[in-house]
Amino acid sequence: MERREVVRITADYPDLSVEDAYQVQKELVAIKRQQGHRIIGPKMGLTSQAKMKQMNVDEPIYGYIFDYMLVPDGGTVKMQELIHPKVEAEIAFILGRDLEGPGMTGAQVLAATEYVMPALEIIDSRYENFRFTLPDVIADNASSSRVVFGSRLTRPHHLELDLVGVTLSINGEIKDLAASAAVVGHPANSVAMLANMLARKGEKLKAGDIILTGGVTGAVMLAVGDTVSAKFDGLGEVGFQVT
Ligand code: 0L1
Ligand code: MG
Numbered sequence: 001m002e003r004r005e006v007v008r009i010t011a012d013y014p015d016l017s018v019e020d021a022y023q024v025q026k027e028l029v030a031i032k033r034q035q036g037h038r039i040i041g042p043k044m045g046l047t048s049q050a051k052m053k054q055m056n057v058d059e060p061i062y063g064y065i066f067d068y069m070l071v072p073d074g075g076t077v078k079m080q081e082l083i084h085p086k087v088e089a090e091i092a093f094i095l096g097r098d099l100e101g102p103g104m105t106g107a108q109v110l111a112a113t114e115y116v117m118p119a120l121e122i123i124d125s126r127y128e129n130f131r132f133t134l135p136d137v138i139a140d141n142a143s144s145s146r147v148v149f150g151s152r153l154t155r156p157h158h159l160e161l162d163l164v165g166v167t168l169s170i171n172g173e174i175k176d177l178a179a180s181a182a183v184v185g186h187p188a189n190s191v192a193m194l195a196n197m198l199a200r201k202g203e204k205l206k207a208g209d210i211i212l213t214g215g216v217t218g219a220v221m222l223a224v225g226d227t228v229s230a231k232f233d234g235l236g237e238v239g240f241q242v243t
Contacts, residue, residue, distance in 0.1 A: 005083055005128040008136040021135035022201075028141055029064055038067040040210050042198075043121065044190045045142040047183045047214025055134050060184065060214060062194055063142030071148045077122060077222070077242050085124040085145060085222045088215035089168045089230040089238075091161070091180055091187045092119040092149060097207045099191070101199030106188035109195070110156050113188070118150035118232040120240065121212055123219055147212065150238035158234075162186040165233040168217040170226050176217040187213040 009024070010016050016024075033039070046052055047060045071077055077085070096114035124145035127136060137143060164180040184190050190213040195205050205211070222228070222242050229239035 003081060003083055004126075006126055008127045008132045009139055010133050010136050016135040016139070018135055018138060021138035024139035025063065025141055028139070032066055040065045040067055040070065040147075041212070042194060042205070042209065043142060043144055043212035044194055044214040045123075045137070047190050048218075049182075050218070051215070055137075057134055059197070060190065060193060061134070061138050061142050062197060063138070063144045065144055065147050065210070065212060069144060069146050071146050071240055073148055073151045073238050073240075075148065075240050077146055077240050079222070079224045079242055082122070082124045082145060083126060084130070085122045086219035087120055087122050087168070087222055087228055088219040089166045089176075089217045089232070090119045090121050090212050090215055091164065091183070091232070091235070092117050093156070093187070093191055093211045093213060094153070095205055095207050095209045095211070098204055099195045100204035101192075101196035104192040104195040104199075106186050106192050109188040109191040110161070113156045113191075115153040116156050116159075116161065116187075116235065117153050118230060118235045118238045119212060120148040120228065120230055120238050121215070122146035122148075122222070148238055148240045149210070150232075150236050152236035154235050156188075161188060164216070164235060166216045166230060168220060168228075168230045170220060170222075170228050172227075175220045178216050178218075180216050182216050183214045190214050
């Protein structure tokens, strides 16, 4: 597998639209599937007000998590396989039944969710110096690179899922902290928005999908030797090391 930065697509194709970019993503996903990789589920990106403002958009984006991206809880992420990775703490949803938009609401999502669990997403944009526009990021599968899921599953109905306090630490030092309402007001809203975005393409979320709902914390740069851990109030912990 190659590992190198590239110039953003929109440098050569400035008219690339968001819709074109999702077509590029679809091709990329098809190639990965032909190579034998399996989709674990979709991920939502740019779900915080800060990130949406930074990219000048009013809707999040989505991409897909593949089996080869999974790192076990407490496992190792190898820097030599990555470019310039960052980590963010997220809440993952496991769906108990299919969800089809349009008109999906957070409450309907919660009713269809079997479990939630803590997660760390490692994003690793392939673009030089992080210089990209929205279509570039969409075409790059929303920067998905690696994912670590915590080992504890929790029924969603036991918690106020918008009030989960989260800390993200590296080498024992808290690098960021936030409450889960940072994710479009409530992580279930993120899943509802995803179902509604997919409905525009005639697609739906499926029972068994594991969905990354978007960063609760900001994304923090990783370096070799880092020990990363995140704590989620009521949901448990998740962590990994960088070698
Ligand atoms: O997971 C995400 O929020 C996607 C972030 C895409 C932009 C980036 O690579 O920083
Ligand atoms: Mg993310």
